[in-house]
Amino acid sequence: DVVMTQSPISLPVTLGQPASISCRSSQSLVYSDGNTYLNWFQQRPGQSPRRLIYKVFNRDSGVPDRFSGSGSGTDFTLEISRVEAEDVGVYYCMQGTHWPPWTFGQGTKVEIK
Amino acid sequence: EVQLVESGGGLVQPGGSLRLSCAASGFTFSSYEMNWVRQAPGKGLEWVSYISSSGSTIYYADSVKGRFTISRDNAKNSLYLQMNSLRAEDTAVYYCARRIDYWGQGTLVTVSS
Numbered sequence: 559d560v561v562m563t564q565s566p567i568s569l570p571v572t573l574g575q576p577a578s579i580s581c582r583s584s585q586s587l588v589y590s591d592g593n594t595y596l597n598w599f600q601q602r603p604g605q606s607p608r609r610l611i612y613k614v615f616n617r618d619s620g621v622p623d624r625f626s627g628s629g630s631g632t633d634f635t636l637e638i639s640r641v642e643a644e645d646v647g648v649y650y651c652m653q654g655t656h657w658p659p660w661t662f663g664q665g666t667k668v669e670i671k
Numbered sequence: 672e673v674q675l676v677e678s679g680g681g682l683v684q685p686g687g688s689l690r691l692s693c694a695a696s697g698f699t700f701s702s703y704e705m706n707w708v709r710q711a712p713g714k715g716l717e718w719v720s721y722i723s724s725s726g727s728t729i730y731y732a733d734s735v736k737g738r739f740t741i742s743r744d745n746a747k748n749s750l751y752l753q754m755n756s757l758r759a760e761d762t763a764v765y766y767c768a769r770r771i772d773y774w775g776q777g778t779l780v781t782v783s784s
Binding site: 652660661 | 771772
């Protein structure tokens with residue numbers, strides 16, 4: 559199974575400042591069709607997960623443009639350009655290339671300093 | 672608007688059974704693959720099971736294989752998860768997800784004596 563490793567586990571940030579979360583996979587996430595199936599999810603306190611980013615850098619509908627995804631192969635990053643109070647929560651990366659099983663990172667908790 | 676509403680969770684003794692349901696609306700259910708994903712209290716996300724749009728292809732996580740059965744009724748726009756031989760470690764919020772893009776609000780399963 560592909561292991562997804564996120565860092566940091568906890569990320570205190572100042573409102574209006576940028577934030578960056580790293581996700582590394584134990585093997586390349588490039589699929590035979592040329593796509594890289596790496597997703598990012600946001601889980602606000604008390605809510606179900608919401609997908610923010612698919613295939614590395616594509617934002618889902620309604621996702622603010624302050625969220626961006628990048629990376630390739632085994633190394634990926636989710637960036638928030640200017641953190642807002644509503645961004646507090648846990649962020650997960652997930653790979654959909656080598657399935658089953660789909661596997662998630664352990665999560666990064668974003669909180670306001 | 673895509674809506675996924677889980678039901679059927681509750682308290683069950685170890686070794687017992689439960690059947691979860693997920694009612695789908697706002698999209699053509701019969702055209703989409705579906706998944707169950709769970710989250711133990713205070714923990715991360717774990718993929719549980721997948722079913723193709725027709726129901727002909729099914730996968731399970733090793734942790735539930737042989738105990739859980741996923742199924743769907745496209746005429747009723749419904750997804751199911753039959754859970755047998757439940758263990759304490761199956762305690763979690765269970766989410767149904769359309770592919771992996773839209774998630775329901777989850778239903779809590781507690782396995783305890």
